[in-house]
Amino acid sequence: MFDDFFTRALVAGIGIAIITGPLGCLVIWRRLSYFGDTLAHSALLGVTLAYAFSLNIAFSVFVISAVIALLLLNLQKRTRLAGDSLLGLLAHSTLAIGLVLIGFLSSIRFDIMGLLFGDILAVTVEDIALVWIGGFIIIGILYFIWKSLFSATVNYDLALAEGMKPNIYNMIFTLLLAGVIALSIKMIGTLLITGLLIIPAATSRNITHNPKQMVFVAILIGILSVTIGLFTSLELNTSSGPSIIVIAIILFIISLIPLELRGKLQK
Amino acid sequence: MSKNNLLVSLDNAGIYKSPKWLIRGVSLEVKSRQIVTLIGPNGSGKTTTAKMVLNILEPDEGSLKRYTNKIAYVPQKINIDWTLPLRVVDFMRLTNNLSNNEIIESLNQTGVEKLFKEQIHSLSGGEFQRVLLARAISKKPELLVLDEPVQGVDFNGEIDLYNIIKNISANLNCGILLVSHDLHFVMSATDHVVCLNGHICCSGKPSSVIKDKAYIELFGEHRSKTLTYYQHEHDHIHDSDGSISS
Numbered sequence: 001m002f003d004d005f006f007t008r009a010l011v012a013g014i015g016i017a018i019i020t021g022p023l024g025c026l027v028i029w030r031r032l033s034y035f036g037d038t039l040a041h042s043a044l045l046g047v048t049l050a051y052a053f054s055l056n057i058a059f060s061v062f063v064i065s066a067v068i069a070l071l072l073l074n075l076q077k078r079t080r081l082a083g084d085s086l087l088g089l090l091a092h093s094t095l096a097i098g099l100v101l102i103g104f105l106s107s108i109r110f111d112i113m114g115l116l117f118g119d120i121l122a123v124t125v126e127d128i129a130l131v132w133i134g135g136f137i138i139i140g141i142l143y144f145i146w147k148s149l150f151s152a153t154v155n156y157d158l159a160l161a162e163g164m165k166p167n168i169y170n171m172i173f174t175l176l177l178a179g180v181i182a183l184s185i186k187m188i189g190t191l192l193i194t195g196l197l198i199i200p201a202a203t204s205r206n207i208t209h210n211p212k213q214m215v216f217v218a219i220l221i222g223i224l225s226v227t228i229g230l231f232t233s234l235e236l237n238t239s240s241g242p243s244i245i246v247i248a249i250i251l252f253i254i255s256l257i258p259l260e261l262r263g264k265l266q267k
Numbered sequence: 268m269s270k271n272n273l274l275v276s277l278d279n280a281g282i283y284k285s286p287k288w289l290i291r292g293v294s295l296e297v298k299s300r301q302i303v304t305l306i307g308p309n310g311s312g313k314t315t316t317a318k319m320v321l322n323i324l325e326p327d328e329g330s331l332k333r334y335t336n337k338i339a340y341v342p343q344k345i346n347i348d349w350t351l352p353l354r355v356v357d358f359m360r361l362t363n364n365l366s367n368n369e370i371i372e373s374l375n376q377t378g379v380e381k382l383f384k385e386q387i388h389s390l391s392g393g394e395f396q397r398v399l400l401a402r403a404i405s406k407k408p409e410l411l412v413l414d415e416p417v418q419g420v421d422f423n424g425e426i427d428l429y430n431i432i433k434n435i436s437a438n439l440n441c442g443i444l445l446v447s448h449d450l451h452f453v454m455s456a457t458d459h460v461v462c463l464n465g466h467i468c469c470s471g472k473p474s475s476v477i478k479d480k481a482y483i484e485l486f487g488e489h490r491s492k493t494l495t496y497y498q499h500e501h502d503h504i505h506d507s508d509g510s511i512s513s
Contacts, residue, residue: 162339162414205350
């Protein structure tokens with residue numbers, strides 16, 4: 001069944017869309033878009049280290065992302081620089097270190113375009129297993145901590161005061177985010193993962209009216225983007241990551257149209 | 268709850284935020300069925316004190332003892348981003364599992380049951396305060412902390428909400444810590460008043476606090492005397508604009 005590379009890519013991609021749906025909603029609710037971006041930038045370093053020490057890529061990326069997330073928390077306590085400055089600092093320093101290290105690894109064959117933008121040809125059966133098992137774990141944890149995480153998203157103080165222990169759940173959420181980036185790096189590439197987190201969620205917001213609805217519609221839009229994007233990628237021979245994101249943004253634009261019309265009708 | 272109905276107590280507690288103490292030397296306790304109010308000018312540490320009681324801020328000195336975990340909180344400010352689509356009913360379930368009927372019942376108590384399916388973003392300031400209070404009531408708390416719960420509520424609504432707050436302490440058998448600017452309500456309906464200005468200026472029963480020199484200094488002769496109107500016989504007449512003529 002998974003003999004065909006395209007089928008493998010499709011199955012893995014749909015798995016990723018299911019995970020990025022709910023996490024993407026949380027990312028935009030919590031205004032963490034740049035945080036996701038920073039983790040994704042640092043992923044390049046993770047990949048490089050994986051090649052250098054022959055580690056599993058997803059594992060290495062997960063560890064580096066988690067370290068970066070903890071580093072950010074630590075930096076926030078030590079300096080008064082604003083959050084966005086710290087994120088920029090971490091994102092570009094890890095990206096630069098990753099690129100420098102790639103230079104040292106010149107003896108190894110390295111597909112840097114594939115790393116940055118995703119490569120559907122590279123998806124193996126093991127990757128599919130990783131995405132779906134990892135995905136089940138991530139969604140499972142998310143399901144159990146949803147109430148606490150969600151209340152902390154709406155108002156941290158309120159959640160804390162009423163015993164929801166938001167600090168612990170924020171930490172878990174950060175690790176889940178690192179996890180989803182690790183799982184999707186092969187498909188989407190480091191530069192565009194944040195796009196798959198944010199754009200379907202943003203599209204969903206335009207047409208939904210409550211949190212659960214928004215999560216489910218974000219998943220559907222993610223699956224639609226991945227499916228159409230991969231077919232486009234196959235037909236036009238384009239990179240898989242950019243093709244998926246282009247479809248996602250087209251869906252976003254379509255989701256704006258009803259709002260426009262509604263606005264005009266009210267006038 | 269402890270034996271003597273004590274719900275929470277602060278002992279000589281303070282919060283330091285470089286370069287100064289936001290509040291220091293606060294000792295107070297809230298018992299069940301008691302309304303304790305915090306009053307004081309802006310920046311006097313009312314919200315900071317409330318946050319210590321709630322364990323949102325950990326005291327840098329002194330200590331907090333809490334004898335209940337059934338706590339509900341109405342914060343001073345909540346901004347809910349537009350990117351988060353949230354109906355009143357979703358908000359009511361934020362830290363609590365409630366049936367639709369329980370939610371409607373609670374909303375009914377603050378007169379906003381019609382807003383059940385409305386988006387939080389479409390509510391007016393006053394409506395949102397009512398929803399916040401309803402959410403707190405629905406938790407059936409033993410300790411309720413209210414940080415300026417009537418801000419943005421119209422005049423009649425204010426009286427309504429204060430009546431509701433008074434009833435809560437009796438009906439739910441809970442203790443209330445209230446931050447308020449409304450000295451009329453504070454002096455007429457609460458059991459214990461703590462007057463803050465970076466430290467405790469004075470505290471006690473309303474009738475004794477209004478006679479306290481520190482209180483009169485803090486709120487000015489005029490305002491503090493106007494308030495005695497609610498406690499004592501008329502010794503003056505109000506003009507239509509509210510000023511006093513003798």
